[in-house]
Amino acid sequence: MSPWEKWETAAKAILADPAIARLRDQIDQEEHRLGAELRSSFQAWQERYDAAVRDGDLEALARVCPAKHGQWGRICVLETGHDTTAPHWGTTRDGQCVAWLGTAPDD
Numbered sequence: 001m002s003p004w005e006k007w008e009t010a011a012k013a014i015l016a017d018p019a020i021a022r023l024r025d026q027i028d029q030e031e032h033r034l035g036a037e038l039r040s041s042f043q044a045w046q047e048r049y050d051a052a053v054r055d056g057d058l059e060a061l062a063r064v065c066p067a068k069h070g071q072w073g074r075i076c077v078l079e080t081g082h083d084t085t086a087p088h089w090g091t092t093r094d095g096q097c098v099a100w101l102g103t104a105p106d107d
Contacts, residue, residue: 035089035097042078042089049077049090067102074098 052060065076076088087099
């Protein structure tokens with residue numbers, strides 16, 4: 001078994017652990033709760049982001065925070081540098097508000 005296969009097997013075993021699954025669910029619930037709580041403060045940023053995407057406004061998109069959780073369909077819609085004062089914030093593919101700390105491994 002290669003080192004990568006060993007690592008993958010260990011990672012799958014850890015992620016399958018019921019305690020880890022509960023923790024993952026708790027984190028997900030908290031990210032959605034905080035996202036909903038911050039919606040009134042950050043909704044205008046979502047609307048600006050949506051307009052920039054729709055209009056192909058590359059200048060506006062260049063100012064968007066580079067953090068994302070792409071695997072989970074999350075893109076932070078706030079401006080670059082916000083993470084010193086506020087968590088990342090955006091919506092999921094299904095339109096739920098979400099806030100989070102850190103970035104995903106696919107960044």
